[in-house]
Amino acid sequence: MTIAIVFTDQALQNMRRSLLNWYQREGRSLPWRNEPDIYRVWISEIMLQQTQVKTVIPYYERWLKKFPTVQALAKADQQSVLKLWEGLGYYARARNLHHAAKQVVSEFNGEFPEDLENILKLKGIGRTTAGGILSSARNLPLSILDGNVKRVLARIMALEKPPAKALRELWEVSDQILDPENPRDFNQAFMDLGATLCTQKNPSCGVCPWQGQCKAFQLRTPTDFPRKAPKKKVPTKKLVAAIAFNGQNEVFIQQRPVTGLLGGLWEFPNTEGNIASLTENLFPQAIYKHSLETVFHAYTHFKIELKPHIYFVSHHQGDRWVKMTNLHQYPFSKAHLKIIKQLSNHQQLSLPLEKNHP
Ligand code: SF4
Structure with a gap:
């Protein structure tokens, strides 16, 4: 198995330090950040899939008022769950949350699982969501690979393939880069970097803490990455x-x-x-x-x-x-x-x- 890019220990240390310093200064203040309640973190992670933070916040707040605990969600009827999700799109997410809440109650005695093996048994939780939840709520050293992280990595690596064709390489680099001492802040910072600086259209490379390590920046073509898969015509x-x-x-x-x-x-x-x-x-x-x-x-x-x-x-x-x-x-x-x-x-x-x- 080939690794797409290898950073020296010194480069990794520099990247982690510069990212965390930037995050301390510029990180976003979000309602689920530094939240110890793993149920709340789970809800935020699922809502944030495919959806922007500003859209998610009012849904997240309404949801927690109506379903403050995993038990409350498990007991709810599907119509009220879907009603609360109305307008957020990708409705399988809401149905899966509801199903998984019932799993937590019936299979895990009402305690949300806190290890990778068991959390992956819950419906709707894949590897990146599991990493997001467990690093955020429990500071466990698990990497993530959401849309923002894929874009940043594709640029740093000047990845020649569309991300969907290079998932194994991207996971390897995300694992390698993760700060094992501080995975919670590191993953949050990584997502913030993608959402606020390394944006799709106008990346703010001039103030980016990873400018020195970024191949796309060195090539002066950051917006050429990630490479796009050929467009399919949408019927x-x-x-x-x-x-x-x-x-x-x-x-x-x-x-x-x-x-x-x-x-x-x-x-x-x-x-x-x-x-x-x-x-x-x-x-x-x-x-x-x-x-x-x-x-x-x-x-x-x-x-x-x-x-x-x-x-x-x-x-x-x-x-x-x-x-x-x-x-x-x-x-x-x-x-x-x-x-x-x-x-x-x-x-x-x-x-x-x-x-x-x-
Ligand atoms: S230097 Fe630019 S392209 Fe590279 S990671 Fe930073 S913002 Fe993204």
Whole structure:
């Protein structure tokens, strides 16, 4: 096995010292930093996956008010867990947190595991999250490799491959560089360096504590790294949604299957096919009223264009008809929240009936 880059002991000492000095001066003050409660650190680590700190903070605070302990989370029903996560995206994270909380209660006697082997048994915790949690809450010497750390390392090494193709080398360097005397502050500093100085577009190399060791800086091409994998074309799905109101001014919603994309969230009936067959199936007597603006949303592997059409259904059928004022009790995906926002401007449904089906 080849190691991508080897630092001398002296270089490692310099890097650790300069990074920790910088962190003392410039490190961010974050609610979960220096937090001894491993449950809280776990929540922050999961929320921070794929999501920026400023977005996470209000979610983190609301979460801890509602679920202050792992026991409280284990006891919660999935709907309230998803509701609290609504808008944060990547909903599998919330479902996994809930599942893992139940594991802690049933398999670990309610005590969050504090060793690598057992923490990795919890759903949703991989190697970097485990390292993040145990170094932060318990100061254990475990390295990390989140998105920020990958970017910094790719630049320091002037890595010629996209990070996803070089994970083994990146882990080796992250292990090598970690300060075994002070892993908590070192990992936190490493993430801060990536988030605040070694940013994607305009890295602040002029004030970076690792400038002297950074190959990308020496090449004067920091933003050429990390190398990008060839771009795959992201497909767009064109969807139509039926927003059906009944005579009680209630709207029809349905729940997605509990597993899979947006699992367990609620939505308006929708399809990639045609709106007439969707409504004929669900609401055979529906009367078309009017349409709303198309909603656009991007997921990781595809985009959607979702056109909502409003219908009136005279018969009260099905069991999930909800007053507009009660919709906020259900967790919806972002795209359907955008429909709800438009609906709030059309609540009275006083527009004249259209003659033609869309
Ligand atoms: S010198 Fe620039 S490119 Fe290199 S680690 Fe520092 S900020 Fe990133």
